[in-house]
Amino acid sequence: MTLIAQITDLHLKPRGLACYRVSETNMLAERAVEALCALDPAPDAVVVTGDIADQGDPREYVVAREILSRLPMPVYLLSGNHDHSAQLKEAFPGYPGLDQGPADRLRYAVTIGDVRLVALDSSVPGAGHGELGPEQLAWLDETLAAKPDIATIVAVHHPPVLTGIHHMDAINLRDGAAVADIVAKHAHVERIICGHDHRGIVATCGGKVVTIAPGVAHQVVLALKDDAPAQFNFEPPAYYLHHWSAEAGLVTHTAYVEKADGPYPFWAGEGVAWPGY
Ligand SMILES: [Fe+2]
Ligand SMILES: [Fe+2]
Structure with a gap:
């Protein structure tokens, strides 16, 4: 069994600043890290699928380092459109995987337990959309x-698919069709995991399941009308737990950062458990 937690879109700010004036992203990331530290069993690793900083500012990576270093398990970082790949790489010396590839690409x-993680850098300096480019696509293959x-x-920050949320689709991965062609050739690709859309979404690409994780801070409003404005809200922050076993393959659970009321037993009556719930 291999258990991998995925958190995404932290959008960390320099200390004391909120993101978009109202999203207390530093505090929300701290809560997510606390939730991961409390998990039993502990995940074998945590993957952070990009938008770690909000503006790729070195001060934001100081905050990121401070918060993410509280995780006792290996942490795998990806770059998103709000990141600066070279700054990010420089801020996390010794983090696994970051010694690979060019200095400005994550x-x-x-290998994490029984699973291999192939992480891509879809960030395009100065742009909101994502692109891998021919060199990285060849490397993926x-x-x-x-x-x-x-x-x-x-793992790639920008989803290589369309979701129906048009303002996000306008800044998705531009070379998603090329990714589809590549992954379709490789039977051992179990999944493509993404962030960027700040919502839990499931799609397919090249016959593979794509899961887009919810954000650990603000969420993008569920809006499927063509002219829906780009807006966010504070639906419950969440993360994914990817559970791999030889019997079932990769199974993904949604977990919420905040504790909910409960748990309660399934009582049918005083001292009697309901048969089969
Ligand atoms: Fe984001
Ligand atoms: Fe993003």
């Missing part, structure tokens, strides 16, 4: 071909 392949016998998760 792309790497690592070669890297997947190199280890065909291990279940593989491809």
